[in-house]
Amino acid sequence: MNTFFDTLAALFLLGGLFSFVVGALGVVRLPDVYHRLHAASKSSTVGMMGLLLAATCHLGTTEVGVKALMVMVFLFVANPVGSHLLAKAALKAKTPVWEGTLEGDQE
Amino acid sequence: MTADLLPLLLAAGADAAPAAGHAADAGHQSSATTVLLLACYTALAGLGLGMVLCLWRLVRGPSLPDRVLAADLLALHVVAIVVVLTIYLHDTVFFEAALAVGILGFVSTVGFAQYIHATAGQPHHPHGNAADPDHVRPVGHAPQQAAPGAPA
Numbered sequence: 001m002n003t004f005f006d007t008l009a010a011l012f013l014l015g016g017l018f019s020f021v022v023g024a025l026g027v028v029r030l031p032d033v034y035h036r037l038h039a040a041s042k043s044s045t046v047g048m049m050g051l052l053l054a055a056t057c058h059l060g061t062t063e064v065g066v067k068a069l070m071v072m073v074f075l076f077v078a079n080p081v082g083s084h085l086l087a088k089a090a091l092k093a094k095t096p097v098w099e100g101t102l103e104g105d106q107e
Numbered sequence: 108m109t110a111d112l113l114p115l116l117l118a119a120g121a122d123a124a125p126a127a128g129h130a131a132d133a134g135h136q137s138s139a140t141t142v143l144l145l146a147c148y149t150a151l152a153g154l155g156l157g158m159v160l161c162l163w164r165l166v167r168g169p170s171l172p173d174r175v176l177a178a179d180l181l182a183l184h185v186v187a188i189v190v191v192l193t194i195y196l197h198d199t200v201f202f203e204a205a206l207a208v209g210i211l212g213f214v215s216t217v218g219f220a221q222y223i224h225a226t227a228g229q230p231h232h233p234h235g236n237a238a239d240p241d242h243v244r245p246v247g248h249a250p251q252q253a254a255p256g257a258p259a
Binding site: 002003006007009010013014016017020021023024025027028033036037040044047048051052054055058059063064067068070071074075078079081082085086088089090092093094095096 | 143150154160164171172177183186197209224226227228
């Protein structure tokens with residue numbers, strides 16, 4: 001049973017790692033700040049969920065279950081809020097958009 | 108006293124943790140399987156790579172929102188590394204640190220967003236993109252008054 005849960009934890013860990021690396025690559029590669037926010041916020045939220053599920057699988061729900069759930073709920077609330085505030089502020093500060101952005105997409 | 112304290116000190120380092128665990132408490136819970144250990148190493152390497160990429164964007168980023176976004180993602184990488192180290196060391200004392208770093212990253216992002224929002228209309232705002240302000244229409248906001256001395 002221990003081996004089963006550890007393998008499950010390894011799978012969750014690698015899934016979360018994949019999300020994080022994709023998010024970091026998007027932050028480097030995407031053309032403007034709005035695309036980068038799109039890459040950073042969602043992928044890091046999902047990646048953190050994978051890592052916390054891995055920790056819960058390995059350590060057991062009695063050890064870290066409640067704390068992992070707290071971190072998960074907090075990140076699910078805080079990450080979209082922070083990204084939305086940052087996008088609104090960048091829009092107000094007239095941060096340049098990618099030249100391929102369609103007209104009217106900024107609304 | 109020193110002989111009791113030494114394994115604890117050794118356990119503070121990640122590399123010394125298995126040896127100290129053997130020395131200190133034989134009844135310690137069984138460690139992770141090889142698959143999970145390999146996954147932990149891979150995750151640490153990948154998260155380090157992600158931190159390097161975030162640092163590159165933090166240094167390079169042409170505007171202030173880019174830098175704030177990179178700092179936010181960097182804080183999330185720190186949280187992720189703390190969680191992976193929790194799995195690797197089989198020790199739950201770091202979870203409060205994870206929550207604290209997460210809250211800190213969120214609050215700093217909100218603070219910087221408020222700062223960018225507040226200083227957006229100033230003629231010489233320090234965001235580094237004052238050269239071409241005409242790429243974006245100011246939607247949803249009242250037209251900003253041009254400062255008397257500023258070019259239109």
